[in-house]
Each structure stands twice: as C-alpha cells, then as structure tokens.
Amino acid sequence: MSYNPFSSSVDIVENRNADFFEPAHAAYYNGSDNPFRLLLQARRDFLSIWPKSYYQEKVFVWKALGRQIVVVNSPKAIEYALVRRHDNFERKTPQMRRALEYLLGDGLFISDGETWRQRRPLVGDIIHKHRVPSFGPLMADSACDLASRWSKLPLGASVDILHEMAVLTAEIIARSVFGSQLGQETCRAVTEAFTHYQSHIDQVNLGYFLGLNEGLPIIRWPWLKRPVQSIHQIVDRIIESHIAGKGEHNSMLDLLLKRQHKNPELKLELEALRNEAATIFMAGHETTAATLTWVWYLLSNSPQVEERLLDEIRQVCGERTPTVEDVPKLEWARAIIEETLRLYPPVPILGRQNKSADRIGDVDIKPASLVLIVPWLLHRTETLFPDPHLFKPERFYKNRPISYSYIPFAIGPRICPGLQFGKVEAILCLAILAQRFKVRVSETHQVKPICRLTLRPKSGLPVTIHPR
Ligand code: HEM
Numbered sequence: 001m002s003y004n005p006f007s008s009s010v011d012i013v014e015n016r017n018a019d020f021f022e023p024a025h026a027a028y029y030n031g032s033d034n035p036f037r038l039l040l041q042a043r044r045d046f047l048s049i050w051p052k053s054y055y056q057e058k059v060f061v062w063k064a065l066g067r068q069i070v071v072v073n074s075p076k077a078i079e080y081a082l083v084r085r086h087d088n089f090e091r092k093t094p095q096m097r098r099a100l101e102y103l104l105g106d107g108l109f110i111s112d113g114e115t116w117r118q119r120r121p122l123v124g125d126i127i128h129k130h131r132v133p134s135f136g137p138l139m140a141d142s143a144c145d146l147a148s149r150w151s152k153l154p155l156g157a158s159v160d161i162l163h164e165m166a167v168l169t170a171e172i173i174a175r176s177v178f179g180s181q182l183g184q185e186t187c188r189a190v191t192e193a194f195t196h197y198q199s200h201i202d203q204v205n206l207g208y209f210l211g212l213n214e215g216l217p218i219i220r221w222p223w224l225k226r227p228v229q230s231i232h233q234i235v236d237r238i239i240e241s242h243i244a245g246k247g248e249h250n251s252m253l254d255l256l257l258k259r260q261h262k263n264p265e266l267k268l269e270l271e272a273l274r275n276e277a278a279t280i281f282m283a284g285h286e287t288t289a290a291t292l293t294w295v296w297y298l299l300s301n302s303p304q305v306e307e308r309l310l311d312e313i314r315q316v317c318g319e320r321t322p323t324v325e326d327v328p329k330l331e332w333a334r335a336i337i338e339e340t341l342r343l344y345p346p347v348p349i350l351g352r353q354n355k356s357a358d359r360i361g362d363v364d365i366k367p368a369s370l371v372l373i374v375p376w377l378l379h380r381t382e383t384l385f386p387d388p389h390l391f392k393p394e395r396f397y398k399n400r401p402i403s404y405s406y407i408p409f410a411i412g413p414r415i416c417p418g419l420q421f422g423k424v425e426a427i428l429c430l431a432i433l434a435q436r437f438k439v440r441v442s443e444t445h446q447v448k449p450i451c452r453l454t455l456r457p458k459s460g461l462p463v464t465i466h467p468r
Contacts (some may be wrong), residue, residue, distance in 0.1 A: 010048040013389070021301045022389045023343060024447040028052040035064035046349055046451040047376055055388070059361045064093070068369040070360065075214060075375050075384070075404035077360050081352070081371065088358055090116070090414060093351035093370060094215025099201045099453070102218060103228050103270060105162050107279030117264060120413075123276055126255040127284075129420035134250065135176050136324025139343030139425050143432040150437055150465050160460040161296050166191060166289040172425060173284040177277050177434065178238045190234055193227035194282055198453055200224055213353075213368040235274045247260035253277055273452075280418070286454045287346040288422050293461055294344040295336060295430055298391050300441040305393055306434070308332055313435050322431035327424050330431055331397065337426045338396040341408035342385065348376035349457045350410055375407050376455070381386055397457045438466040 007112075011027035026048040031037070041049050054060060057074035072081055081089045091112045100110050108116065108123050146168050153159075170191040174182050200223050218224070241247055247254050256276060260268040268276075299306045312332045313322060322330070350373040358365045365371065380388040384405040386393065395401070409416035416422070440449065441463050448458040 001065070005080075010045060010448070012446065016301055017351045021298070021391045023298055023301065023391055024449055025343075025389055026050075026449065028055075035062065039064055041117065047449060047455070050374075050377060054377055057381060057383055061363050068366050070363060070365055070369055070371045072360060072371060072373050073381065074361070074432070075378075075402060077402045078378070078407065078411065080360055080372055082350075082373065082410065082414070085358060086413050088354050088356060089352045091353045091355060093353050094213070095167070096351055098215045098218055102220060102224065103197055103231065104279050104282065105275035107275035109279045109283055119272075119276065120417075122256070122259055122266065122268075123280065125259075126252045127280065127418050127421055132420045132424050133324055135172075135421065136327075136424070136428065138175050139172050139428050140321070140323055140432060142168055142175070143429045145171075146207065147433060147436050150433075151467060154463055156464045156466055158462055158464050161463045162289065162293045162457060162460040165197070165292040165296075166285070168429060169289040169292070169425065170281075170285045172334060173281055173288075175251075176284075176421075177243075177252045177280050178235075178332065179251040179253070186234060188280065190231055191285070193230040194285070196228040197224060197231075198286075201453075231278060232274060235277055236270065238272060239273050239277070244274040252280060283416070284418050284421065287418075288425050289458050290344070290346040290454050291337065291340055291422070291426050292429060293457065295340045295426070296439045296463060297342070297441055297447060297457070297461060298340055299336070299434070300439060302391055305336065305391070309336060309430075309434055313431050317431070317435070322428060324424065324428055327427050327433070330427055332393065333427045333431055335393040335396040337430065338406075338422060339391060339393040342379045342395070342406060343389075343391060344449060344455050345375035345408040346454045347380060347408070347410070347454075348451050349374050350407075373407070376451075378405065381405075436468055437466055439463050440466065 012024050013022065013027050014024040015022040026045070029041075029049050029051045031041070038049055054071065054073065059074065059077050060071040062069050072078055092110050097110045100107075104110060106115050111119065146164065167188065169185070169186050174187045174190060201218060201222070205320055220228075236248070239253065242251075242253050242257055247257070253273070256268060256273060260266060260273075294449055299309070309332055312330060316322070316326050316329045327334075352371040352373070353368055354371055356367050379385060382388050382400065385440050404411060409419045409422075441461060445462055447461065450458040
C-alpha cells in the first residue's frame with residue numbers, strides 16, 4: 001500500500017466465491033513506521049495502522065512522541081491486565097475521558113476510582129440480565145413498528161441500513177431508559193445530537209502524547225455545544241417529570257430514582273442521574289446499531305447462512321412473529337450475532353492508562369502509558385481463530401472460544417453490564433426483520449469499516465429492502 005499522510009485512503013480487502021466470504025477489512029499496514037505519521041493515520045482510522053506482525057499472540061511496545069504505547073494481544077496477558085490487575089488498568093485513556101466528559105460528565109463509561117465503584121453496582125443492577133425479559137416486548141414492538149414502516153416502502157426501495165438500525169436501537173434504549181411514552185421526535189432529536197457530537201470529537205488527544213498525562217480538555221466549539229445542550233435539556237426535562245411522579249414505572253430512570261430514595265448517600269442528584277442516563281443511552285444504542293448493520297452486510301453476502309437462519313426461525317416460531325421467549329432457542333441466530341461481533345467488534349479498541357509501573361509478560365510498563373487491548377486484532381489472530389478474516393458463524397454454534405480470546409463486551413470488572421440486553425436485542429430484532437425481509441447491499445458499493453469511537457461502515461451502508 002502506498003502511504004500518504006495527507007490522504008485518508010486505506011486499501012480494503014474483500015473476497016467472495018460460492019463457498020466462502022471474506023468481508024471487508026483494512027489491508028495490513030505496510031507504510032511508514034514513523035510514530036508521528038502513525039498517529040496521524042490513527043486519527044483518521046485506528047483500524048488501518050496494524051501491520052501483519054501485530055496479528056499474533058504477543059505484547060507489543062512502541063513509543064510515540066515520548067509516550068509508551070503497549071498493545072496487549074494475548075489471552076493470558078489480557079487476563080492479567082483486565083482481571084488480575086484491574087485496579088491498575090481500570091482507568092480509561094485521556095482521549096476517551098476528554099472526548100466524552102463534556103457530554104457524559106462522570107458517567108460510568110469514563111469514571112474510575114470511588115465514583116465508578118459506587119455507581120457500577122447501581123447501573124449493573126438496573127440493566128442486569130434478569131431484567132432483560134421485561135424489556136423484551138418493547139424491543140419486539142419497536143422492531144415490528146420498523147417492519148411495518150418497511151412494508152409500506154416501494155419494492156426494492158433503497159435505505160441506509162446504518163441509519164435505520166440507529167433509529168431502531170435508539171428507540172429501544174430511549175424507551176427502556178426514559179419510559180415508553182417518549183415520542184419518536186424526541187428519540188430522533190437525541191439520536192441526531194449524539195451522532196453530531198461523535199462526528200466532531202477527535203480520536204487522538206495530542207496533549208497526552210506531548211507529555212500531559214491527563215491530556216488536554218477538548219475545545220467546546222459551538223458545533224459541540226449545540227448537541228450537548230440539546231441532549232442535556234431533553235434528559236433533564238424527562239428526569240424532572242420522573243421526579244414529579246409522572247415517569248413510567250419500571251423504566252431504567254425510575255429504577256435509578258428508587259435506588260436514590262433508598263440510598264440517599266449515593267447522591268444521585270440531577271446531574272449524576274443525567275450522566276448515567278445519557279451514558280446508558282450512548283453505550284446501549286450505537287453498539288447494537290453497529291452490530292445489526294454488520295449482520296445485514298454479512299448475511300447479504302452469505303446466502304447459505306441466511307437460509308439456515310430462516311429455517312431456524314420457521315422451526316422455532318412457525319409463521320408467528322418471534323418474541324423474547326424464543327431467543328434462547330434461536331441458537332444459529334445467536335451464533336451469527338457472535339461471529340459478527342468477532343469480525344466487527346463495535347468497540348474495537350479498549351484503551352487504558354495504567355496508574356503505576358507494571359509488567360505484562362516480559363514487557364515493563366511505565367506509569368501513565370497508553371495500554372491498548374484491541375479486540376479487532378485479537379479476534380483476527382489466526383492461532384485463536386483459524387481463517388480469521390472469514391465469516392463462519394459455525395465457530396460459535398454449540399461451541400465456545402478459548403477464555404479471554406473473544407472480548408466484544410470487554411472482560412473483568414468493567415465488562416459491559418448491557419451484554420445480555422444487547423445480545424437479546426440484536427437476536428430478536430434480527431429474527432423479526434429477517435423473517436419478513438431480505439436486505440441486500442448493492443454489489444457495486446465498497447464497504448469500508450472505520451473506527452470512530454465505534455466501528456461502523458464509513459458513510460453508512462446503502463441497501464435495498466425486499467419483502468419475503
Ligand atoms: C452489542 C452490543 C454492545 C457491545 C458490543 C458493548 C460493548 C461494550 C464494551 C466493550 C464495553 C467496555 C468498554 C471499555 O472497557 O473500554 C462496554 C461498556 C459499557 N456498556 Fe456496553 N456494549 C453493548 C451494549 C450495551 C447496552 C445495550 C448497554 C445498556 C443497556 C450497555 C451499557 C454499557 C455501559 C454502561 C458500559 C460502561 C461499564 C463500565 O465502565 O463499568 N452496553 N460495552
């Protein structure tokens with residue numbers, strides 16, 4: 001690949017024939033290893049900076065502008081950092097904290113220390129797997145609403161499936177968090193504001209690489225201020241109506257307020273409630289939307305996998321619409337989702353800043369280094385997943401990968417508390433929509449995975465929708 005630091009072009013590999021499908025991924029990096037150029041490239045896209053040699057079980061170290069960067073890519077080393085030495089590696093990177101603090105304050109995703117320890121059980125409890133079935137009808141209703149919107153489209157209509165999935169999952173999470181009376185307009189306004197915010201924040205905090213351990217605060221430009229104000233106003237209004245007793249019983253916000261009543265020492269005041277509600281919304285909507293988008297891309301190119309999915313849905317549900325009770329029986333659908341999360345982990349990089357000096361394997365790590373655990377690399381490491389770039393859901397059918405080799409939801413105490421919610425939601429929405437529609441990516445469209453906080457197809461994913 002010819003490398004030009006001022007161009008954003010990245011070579012994409014994508015191969016298919018009757019028997020296999022190698023979905024789109026960035027070619028192995030073989031450009032300049034000048035750290036400054038690599039940082040520039042990472043700023044545009046974190047997925048395109050990895051040479052072939054990084055796709056192996058190993059711990060790698062390099063330096064950029066004086067900052068030590070450690071890439072941890074072996075199951076054993078990942079267990080060490082994220083589980084055994086969690087206390088030393090729990091802190092998010094300055095780029096992540098700085099990028100999100102304006103919007104999320106001290107919300108769980110970016111907090112650490114005492115705040116994180118206090119809030120984690122609280123948030124974990126309200127989105128716990130035991131509560132997921134109670135959100136099932138709301139998930140199914142939202143998917144059925146979308147199906148009925150699609151059924152009114154002309155035959156073979158074109159849509160951007162990333163946008164469709166973002167609206168769907170935003171509706172589900174917004175109604176779960178804030179209550180099902182939330183109007184579609186408000187849902188859309190919050191979703192658009194989040195998308196706007198993300199598209200304007202930087203991937204790399206240069207201050208951190210230039211020696212500031214805490215990085216530099218982001219500049220609160222008007223284009224960042226507008227979406228933040230809009231989200232804060234909407235969320236505050238909903239919280240206030242909950243406080244005034246007008247909120248929906250058993251929404252996540254309602255559960256948070258009940259906990260605050262029971263444990264006033266938690267000090268969940270308006271701002272903290274807003275931060276946690278906005279965090280759950282953000283963490284729970286983008287990730288599932290990206291997962292579903294990638295599933296449509298993969299299925300569109302894998303007719304046998306899709307046929308087997310339809311057989312399974314027919315066997316489990318007959319002609320009726322799938323429900324949350326069917327999800328445990330939809331094992332092939334689950335395998336498809338899990339394989340999709342292997343190839344396209346929505347959070348492809350888990351970044352940490354260690355507090356004190358440490359040693360992972362035979363690598364000495366200085367305090368405040370940038371420690372990267374990269375599911376994108378790990379999941380495509382051949383010794384862990386043979387034929388790593390191929391789409392093969394059978395890997396996950398009645399089969400589990402080796403411990404710490406598969407981490408789309410992270411692992412250890414900071415593991416995603418919405419894991420069950422997200423998986424059930426993805427399986428259910430897939431089953432409901434696939435039962436009624438065939439979704440096809442245009443053959444001439446070049447799919448480009450890109451990492452901007454989450455891993456998504458660059459410029460969306462145009463598809464055509466065909467009723468079955
Ligand atoms: C397919 C869907 C999802 C994926 C792949 C996913 C992935 C992740 C990952 C990798 C993390 C850890 C990030 C890190 O440590 O740097 C995380 C954290 C988190 N996720 Fe999810 N997530 C998904 C769905 C959800 C849903 C549906 C919710 C809420 C209902 C949610 C709420 C959260 C929260 C609150 C955190 C922060 C936890 C903490 O730091 O203690 N996620 N997620």
